[in-house]
Amino acid sequence: MSLYYDAAAALTSPSSSGGSFKSRLYNSRTLKASPAQVYALVTEATKWDILLKEVIDQAGILKLEPKLTPLLSLLLVHDHLLAKNGIAAPASHPIRQAVERHRVRLKGEFTKARVRRGCVTIPELKEAVRRERLSVQGASANADAVYPRWVRINNARTTMEDQLKSTFASYQSVETLKELVVGDEKQTKMRFDPHIPDLVAVAPGVDFSTTPAYKKGEIILQDKASCFPAYLLLGEGWDRGDLVDGCAAPGNKTTHMASLLYKASSISAGKKNVSPRIFSMDASAVRAKTLQKMVSTAGTDEIVTVLPGQDFLALDPEDPRFENVTGLLLDPSCSGSGIIGRDDVPQLILPAGKTTPGQAKMGNQGKKRKRNDTYRGNNDTQAEASPSQLPCTTAENDLPNNEPLNQERLVKLSNLQTRIVEHALSFPSATHISYSTCSIHVTENESVVSRVLESDVAKRRGWRVMRRDEQPAGLRKWKYRGIKSEGGEGGHSVKLSEEEVEGCLRCWPGDEEGTGGFFVVGFVRDGDGSADADNRDRRVTPDYRGDDHEDDEDEDEWEGFSD
Numbered sequence: 063m064s065l066y067y068d069a070a071a072a073l074t075s076p077s078s079s080g081g082s083f084k085s086r087l088y089n090s091r092t093l094k095a096s097p098a099q100v101y102a103l104v105t106e107a108t109k110w111d112i113l114l115k116e117v118i119d120q121a122g123i124l125k126l127e128p129k130l131t132p133l134l135s136l137l138l139v140h141d142h143l144l145a146k147n148g149i150a151a152p153a154s155h156p157i158r159q160a161v162e163r164h165r166v167r168l169k170g171e172f173t174k175a176r177v178r179r180g181c182v183t184i185p186e187l188k189e190a191v192r193r194e195r196l197s198v199q200g201a202s203a204n205a206d207a208v209y210p211r212w213v214r215i216n217n218a219r220t221t222m223e224d225q226l227k228s229t230f231a232s233y234q235s236v237e238t239l240k241e242l243v244v245g246d247e248k249q250t251k252m253r254f255d256p257h258i259p260d261l262v263a264v265a266p267g268v269d270f271s272t273t274p275a276y277k278k279g280e281i282i283l284q285d286k287a288s289c290f291p292a293y294l295l296l297g298e299g300w301d302r303g304d305l306v307d308g309c310a311a312p313g314n315k316t317t318h319m320a321s322l323l324y325k326a327s328s329i330s331a332g333k334k335n336v337s338p339r340i341f342s343m344d345a346s347a348v349r350a351k352t353l354q355k356m357v358s359t360a361g362t363d364e365i366v367t368v369l370p371g372q373d374f375l376a377l378d379p380e381d382p383r384f385e386n387v388t389g390l391l392l393d394p395s396c397s398g399s400g401i402i403g404r405d406d407v408p409q410l411i412l413p414a415g416k417t418t419p420g421q422a423k424m425g426n427q428g429k430k431r432k433r434n435d436t437y438r439g440n441n442d443t444q445a446e447a448s449p450s451q452l453p454c455t456t457a458e459n460d461l462p463n464n465e466p467l468n469q470e471r472l473v474k475l476s477n478l479q480t481r482i483v484e485h486a487l488s489f490p491s492a493t494h495i496s497y498s499t500c501s502i503h504v505t506e507n508e509s510v511v512s513r514v515l516e517s518d519v520a521k522r523r524g525w526r527v528m529r530r531d532e533q534p535a536g537l538r539k540w541k542y543r544g545i546k547s548e549g550g551e552g553g554h555s556v557k558l559s560e561e562e563v564e565g566c567l568r569c570w571p572g573d574e575e576g577t578g579g580f581f582v583v584g585f586v587r588d589g590d591g592s593a594d595a596d597n598r599d600r601r602v603t604p605d606y607r608g609d610d611h612e613d614d615e616d617e618d619e620w621e622g623f624s625d
Contacts, residue, residue, distance in 0.1 A: 064094035065150050066137045066157070068102050073133060073408065091248040104408055105267075107140040111411040113191045114139055116415035117171040127160040132412040135161070150464075172584045195411075208239040209402060210253070210576050213270065216317065217325040219361045220280040222260050229275040230262070239576050247609035249550040257536040258289045259298070260321070262359065263576065284314045287400075287500070287569040287580035288393075290537065292318035294567070294584050295389050297534040303338060303388035303491060308374035308482065310342040311349030313356035320362035320430060331622050340366045341384070344586075347371035374482060379489040389494040392485040393450075394479050396499035396506050397472060400579015402571050411535075426474055472505045479506060480513045487519045487585070498582040504556060505580040506545050508566060512556045514585070527558075527565040528584030535541040542568045544573075544583070 072087060087097040107114070114136050124130055130138070141149045151158045161168070169437045181187040208329065208583045215222045233252040236242060242251050249268055255261040263286075270276040292315050295305075300323060319340055326388045327337075342351045342357065352372035374392075376385070400587045477501070488494050497514075499506050511527065514520055530538055544566025546558065558566075569580035 065099050065103060065143050066134060068093045068135050069100045069107075069137055069295060070094045071102060073410065087258075091426035095133065103137060103141070104352070106144070107137055108408045108410055109188065109195075110140055110191055111136060112194050113172075113175050113187070113197045114143075115411050115413045116175050117143070117168060120171040120174070121164055121167045123161070123164045123168070125415060129157060129160050132414070133410065136410060137411060139168060143168065184198060194245075204329055207578055210239055211244055211266050211268050212255075212271075212284060212289075213262050213282045214258075214289060214318065214321070215260040215262075216280055216282050216360055216565065217321040218317070219278060220275070223590055225281065225375075229270075229273055233264070236342040236454070255286060255539055258293055259536065260288060260325070261289055268405065270337045275296065279361055282317060282360065283372065284318065285577060286575075287577040288314055289318060290569075290582045291315055291393055291428070291498040292322060292566060293534055294537055294582055295319070295391055296322045297495055300338060301326075301492060303386045304384070305338060305391045306374075306384065306387050306486075306489075307338045307340060307342040307427070308377075308390060308392050308486065309344065309394045310368075311346065311353040312355045313342070313360075315359040315393055316340060316353065317362055318343040318368060319362065319391065320357075320365055323325060323365065328504075339367070341369060342366050343369035343374060343377075345371065345373040353382070371609040375485055377485075379391060379485070383491060384491075386491060387489050388491050390489065390492060392482055392486055392495065392497045392498075393499070394482045396475055396479065396501040397503060398500050399570055400502045400569070400581075402578045439509060455457075469505075472503055476505045476510055476513075479510050479515075483510065483514045483585070484517050484519055486512070487517070487523060487525055493587045495525075496582060497555070497585065498580065500578060500580050502512035502568075502570070502579040502581075507568075507583075508556050508563070509560060509567065511544075511562065512558050512584050515562070516557070523587055525585050525587050527562040528586045529561060530564045532583065532586070533565075533567075537567060542569055542570060544568060544581075557565055 070085075071092075072090075082212075084101055087093065087101050090097065093100060101192075118124065118135055118139055124135060127135075134157070138149055138157065142161050142165070149158045149161065153159075175189050178189045181190055196357075209419065215225055216489075230252055233250050234252050236253050239253060242253060242263060249265055250264060255263060255265045268280060273281075274496060275281045278281075296319060304320055310316045313462065323338055324342075340362075342353060344353055347370055350368060350372075354368045354370065357363055357368060483497050484625065486492065497510070501507060515527070517527070519525075544558065544563040545568070546556075546560070546563045566581065566583045569575060569577040571577070571579045
């Protein structure tokens with residue numbers, strides 16, 4: 063029963079820590095059930111809450127069972143009616159009995175609810191409930207929002223062609239994200255991403271954890287926005303030297319860089335003679351272990367050197383190991399304000415009934431439930447494995463501690479982010495840098511870019527923002543660009559030209575692109591590094607729009623996304 067008490071506590075107890083709802087579950091030390099089980103139960107119950115409320119209210123079980131709270135009843139009735147194995151508790155447990163002694167009434171009300179909606183199958187009913195829920199949430203919640211599961215093909219082990227013949231052999235290609243979640247066959251639809259090579263979108267919730275491709279590291283689950291930094295840095299080909307990933311755990315971006323290197327070298331899976339090397343590190347020794355595991359799973363050990371527990375700021379740019387490093391990827395700790403679900407726990411529509419004051423403390427009640435029991439929702443969909451089992455579930459630049467997120471905290475993060483980028487500018491052979499955050503705040507994004515460009519090292523060495531026309535083809539088409547802010551959010555003025563703002567790429571949560579909030583920019587250095595402060599003057603071209611800007615805008619008017 064700890065599964066249900068833990069889920070109820072997670073939904074009702076305030077959290078003082080940063081991070082998304084999912085990451086807080088996985089980092090919790092109070093859960094008795096496994097985080098994957100709790101997360102799966104909450105997300106599945108959320109999808110059905112309107113119907114479950116209707117069934118529970120009509121059955122009237124809350125009036126008859128004083129031990130049940132509205133939230134606990136919704137979670138238990140979900141599993142009773144929709145989970146393949148029913149309620150995950152001993153048959154003799156009082157709370158399970160409180161639900162199951164009304165099984166006939168609950169089943170009858172469930173059938174009536176399905177008939178009222180004219181649904182023959184469970185998938186049809188689930189889609190009808192989804193539409194109802196979005197209607198209740200209102201247009202302001204972006205009722206057409208689709209957040210797909212993004213799947214990146216790992217070219218270190220396989221190719222897109224091979225995966226289309228195996229993992230996705232039964233999948234039908236569609237043109238829009240909305241088509242992924244429409245109809246009974248939505249589990250076998252895919253969409254090729256128009257911006258990131260070797261990235262596909264499938265319906266949210268599709269489980270790959272048991273597929274051979276996933277277990278072998280041939281496919282990696284990685285949000286689209288977090289694919290921007292490596293692609294912006296390396297493009298379709300990279301022959302400029304070694305690379306550094308300065309804030310790397312758990313390793314999505316490191317392995318993405320490696321995948322791009324393998325593809326650019328036209329090396330078939332299994333042959334590993336790529337010449338550029340990648341130095342990947344994380345200041346946390348614990349997170350570095352996750353990083354090493356992902357690098358190994360992805361088959362990139364031969365070109366990736368993991369430096370465990372290495373703080374990027376403590377690296378000596380003059381170290382002989384880094385004399386050939388020309389590209390650096392920086393994805394430092396940030397507020398994570400762009401992560402979907404960071405600021406709000408899933409909100410369930412509950413049945414009518416009295417919520418007891420002790421509901422938020424349910425996590426300490428009930429018998430222990432074995433951790434290796436797998437929570438399975440509707441259609442026996444297996445819950446996602448824990449971060450120790452998956453190579454790509456942990457946010458890579460989540461809020462690093464439990465300090466409350468306010469303007470002072472943002473300024474501290476911005477200062478650290480600026481130091482990290484400026485440190486990267488000083489690597490002797492560096493010519494290309496990508497900087498990214500999963501934040502929507504100007505303080506951590508355009509403000510950092512402005513401060514970096516004003517730094518002595520940037521002026522002395524001739525660093526500037528990578529122009530839009532210099533970006534890889536897929537990202538040149540991306541329409542969301544930087545924010546031109548003169549207000550000085552966070553106490554720092556933002557002095558960027560139109561060219562520089564146009565060189566920044568942004569993703570926004572809740573828009574039509576199916577991503578969370580994200581920011582990425584590229585820095586490049588022209589010539590041999592002997593530039594002086596005069597280079598700063600050359601980069602300011604306020605009227606720059608790009609030779610093919612209008613064509614790019616036309617291309618960006620495609621209507622492939624629906625959220």
